[in-house]
Amino acid sequence: MELRELPNIGPVLEKNLRAVDISSAEELRSAGACEAWLRIRSRVDPGACLHQLTALAGAEEGVPKKALSPERKAELRAFFERVTTSE
Numbered sequence: 001m002e003l004r005e006l007p008n009i010g011p012v013l014e015k016n017l018r019a020v021d022i023s024s025a026e027e028l029r030s031a032g033a034c035e036a037w038l039r040i041r042s043r044v045d046p047g048a049c050l051h052q053l054t055a056l057a058g059a060e061e062g063v064p065k066k067a068l069s070p071e072r073k074a075e076l077r078a079f080f081e082r083v084t085t086s087e
Contacts, residue, residue, distance in 0.1 A: 001024065001025035001026070002024070002025070003017055003018070003022075003023065003024065003025065003028065003059075005025070006025055006028070006059040006062065007058055007059055007062065007063055007064045007065075008055035008056070008058045008059045008064060008065050009055070009059050013052065013055060013056070016040045016044050016045060016048075016052075017036060017040070019040075019043065019044045020036065020039035020040055020043050020044060021039075022036055022039075025059075028056070028059060028060055029060055032060065033053060033056035033057035033059070033060045033076075034053070034057075034076075034079055036056050036060075037052060037053045037056050038083070040052070041083075050076070050077065050080045051065075053076050053079070053080055054068060054073065054076055057072060057076055
């Protein structure tokens, strides 16, 4: 499956994923949303935000980011805060 076929993946996020060597849905699922986001943040977009992280998590699960469970959203927020406060 192509990246652009996944929920939440628009042209910019697709370009960012390709820039960090993730070019398919399978590669995104293999890396995981958090790892993909970390790669994007360190190599392409130092300002990558929580919205991009939740978009990646939704794409990984095959759902719109709004459909992520409250628990998953809380996990992502905690991860984001750990990363951004340690920088």
